Amino acid sequence: MLHQPFFDPTKSYEENWKEGPFGAFASTINSSERSRLRSDELLRTEGEPKYKVFEHKVYLPFGIPAGPLLNGRFVDAALDLNFDIPMHKTVRTRAKACHPFPNVLAIEIEGDLTMEKASHQLKAKEGYLAPLSITNSFGNPSQDSDIWQRDIAHSVAHARKGQIVAASIEGTKWPGYSDADYIQDWAIGAGLLKEAGAQIIEANLSCPNEGTTSLVCFDVNRARKIAEAIKNKIGNTPLLLKTAYFSDEENLRHFVKELGKIVDGISSINTISAEVVNEKGQPALPGEGRLRSGVCGHAIKWAGLDMVKRLKKLREEFNYHFLIFGGGGVMNPQDYQEYHQAGADVVMSATGAMWNPYLAGEIKKLIISKV
Numbered sequence: 001m002l003h004q005p006f007f008d009p010t011k012s013y014e015e016n017w018k019e020g021p022f023g024a025f026a027s028t029i030n031s032s033e034r035s036r037l038r039s040d041e042l043l044r045t046e047g048e049p050k051y052k053v054f055e056h057k058v059y060l061p062f063g064i065p066a067g068p069l070l071n072g073r074f075v076d077a078a079l080d081l082n083f084d085i086p087m088h089k090t091v092r093t094r095a096k097a098c099h100p101f102p103n104v105l106a107i108e109i110e111g112d113l114t115m116e117k118a119s120h121q122l123k124a125k126e127g128y129l130a131p132l133s134i135t136n137s138f139g140n141p142s143q144d145s146d147i148w149q150r151d152i153a154h155s156v157a158h159a160r161k162g163q164i165v166a167a168s169i170e171g172t173k174w175p176g177y178s179d180a181d182y183i184q185d186w187a188i189g190a191g192l193l194k195e196a197g198a199q200i201i202e203a204n205l206s207c208p209n210e211g212t213t214s215l216v217c218f219d220v221n222r223a224r225k226i227a228e229a230i231k232n233k234i235g236n237t238p239l240l241l242k243t244a245y246f247s248d249e250e251n252l253r254h255f256v257k258e259l260g261k262i263v264d265g266i267s268s269i270n271t272i273s274a275e276v277v278n279e280k281g282q283p284a285l286p287g288e289g290r291l292r293s294g295v296c297g298h299a300i301k302w303a304g305l306d307m308v309k310r311l312k313k314l315r316e317e318f319n320y321h322f323l324i325f326g327g328g329g330v331m332n333p334q335d336y337q338e339y340h341q342a343g344a345d346v347v348m349s350a351t352g353a354m355w356n357p358y359l360a361g362e363i364k365k366l367i368i369s370k371v
Ligand SMILES: Cc1cc2nc3c(=O)[nH]c(=O)nc-3n(C[C@H](O)[C@H](O)[C@H](O)COP(=O)(O)O)c2cc1C
Pocket: 007, 065, 066, 067, 068, 089, 090, 104, 136, 138, 140, 168, 204, 242, 269, 270, 271, 296, 297, 298, 300, 327, 328, 329, 330, 348, 349, 350, 351, 352
């Protein structure tokens, strides 16, 4: 069932940042509205947390991945509504503006968004209905580091027993930066996240590889330099690498072989890229370079599940020990279970959680009562 989303796609990113979150997430913050939530929808903390995620124990190895939780208020609300591993949106070492409004649109897709279908244009549509797939296009904006450091520190303090706060970084080739400066920018950002108290740090490698046409995760040499620089900086804080869907098995094998021994976890998948047009066949999102955007939600579940299964096989083959954070199209408790059974150590939901703030609570009702 779709509820009022906690990120409102009819408002700009800046309005969401200032006024959000919305719907049930807002009710957790405003004490006079807290009574509107059914008591069993608020945090369920009975007994001891059983699931080990690195050196932490959580009640449910489930969370919201980087993106929809724009600032500390969003992260705190997610914690209050049973998401035990919320991840603060991807940040940069300096402030960067967001792409123009709109940033989220519903997409018309029959069945799975296969890579073949993603090579053709997709149509944006009005209204958000199940089974929901959307496109999102923000350009990874960021506040200045003092703002996100303060927010993350606050959320870490807000988390209760059995909950941890994760955060995500993306390096930037700021004007005048050399390749070496760019690699260091990832490490500096990760260091600032650690300083703020983030308990898991993710490097968003599913972003454009600056200076090339591809994504960083498809450039194993550069990804290795980034992972090593971050590891040197953050020491024993767990490091995840976020990847896109790998169509080519040999590329994935190479990535896992080289990176799987350096990092603590691999997080997959990010969105699947496609050209998105409106009814008239024109780019659905305004502004230069926005014909292509990332599709997520229901239609990409097949790809997330496929990556989890392949990562699990490769982990066994190389005898590595990284954790698998799986996601893509997790819309309901059954999807959570499918990911868990496929081998995900932790399951994440962005689109599903945005339109169902009670998703973690629903999974807890189903799973925790059985363990
Ligand atoms: C509104 C929104 C913003 C996102 N922003 C980011 C981001 O900043 N960094 C990132 O690594 N992924 C970002 N993503 C991608 C999600 O983390 C996730 O990988 C993707 O949406 C697939 O999961 P889903 O099908 O559950 O949405 C964003 C997704 C959404 C819906």
